[in-house]
Amino acid sequence: MAKIKVKTPVVEMDGDEMTRIIWAMIKDKLILPHLDIDLKYYDLGVEYRDRTDDRVTVDAANAIKQYGVGVKCATITPDAERVTEYRLKRAWPSPNGQIRGILDGTVFRKPIVAKNITPAVRSWKKPITVGRHAYGDLYKSMELVADRPGRADLVFSPDDGSAELRATIKEFNGPGVIMGMHNTDKSIHSFARSCIKYAISEKIDLWFACKDTISKKYHARFKDIFNEEVLKHKDRLDQSGINYRFLLIDDAVAQIMKHEGGILWAMRNYDGDVFSDMIAAGFGSLGMMTSVLVSPDGHYEYEAAHGTVRRHYYQHLKGEKTSTNSVASIFAWTGALKKRGELDGTPEVTRFGERLEEAVLGCIEDGVVTKDLVPLMTPAPKGYETTEAFIDKVAGRLTAVAN
16 A cells, blocks of 8 residues: 655654653554654653753754644653663753743643443543643742741832832741742633633533632632633634533532533643543543643644653563553554644545544454553453554554555
8 A cells, every 4th residue: 555645744752761662663563654754853752851951852842833743752751860860960841841831832631432441430421621721830830948947038020110029928937848830821811712712623511620719819810811711702602502610629620520521621730730640540541541732823742641651661671571551652643643634634644543543442442452451441351462462453453444
């Protein structure tokens, strides 16, 4: 079969540990045999980021701005232990956080649903999508350790030379710790508009949740701007039959456990980080969660929602067989390819992405799965596949469909 031509390049960002091993298998067995594609490659593995003083991350984000679509492997965000393990110059910041900041995007995470995987939460019948604000807050915070008694102040110095705004955070009688966070109206407006646009495109209700009863300025700013954007787009929401609800975050958590799903749940950066993992686990596995970063300028970055699967990587280094779920990484590729085909007006590329997804789900629904999915399935399969064997089974099914 002739390879399908992909008109415009896709930005490819490689990653770390077991997901890097999986990434190469996916590309070699599922993508390159079928597509004539120009991949603009950036190595975001932690060692190369260290070698380039993390310049490669910025270059990759700017490449997504240039070409419009990127696909990213999971990467390490190094802590002190990782700095020692990989002999790094410093604990480099999260690549995901940097790319989000440069693109000023919103992250949408949606579970991949298979007929024979029953959600852990009995009421969940439809996918729950999490819309995560992808800028600022904890991920752009500044921190200090107060190692002696003293006073911590929050200070804003206006550029126009007018009087400073100052508030005392804490009078420390002994050691403590301090954090300063920020966000911008511009980014919050973009976040709200992206969520409204996504809800309309998917024809699903929209929730936004934060804690404005406690944070009467910071969280309240999010609530007010979100409401402002909802009012601006009220006619479109009404025409699409979409309901908008604001909830306190604790109320939203309680209600989501009894909801049937089929909604977009929008949250601030940290809340979205935490609860997207809960949703993924509730529907099956972090290996079954898609993630796409959407910028207000119409740029897209697709990735798996999980980490680098460190434990399996150490097993792999010892020569042991692993059974690592590659589904979310495969769906990162299919998401990018479907969007590339949509933007380029090449339906054959979009259809290839759909066929690859059908091949993956076909395997799962036939009981061909990795170890993590076995306890979640009804009926339970008799065994499970190794990491590479599962990808090989998907490749075989894909080739059979293509022929």
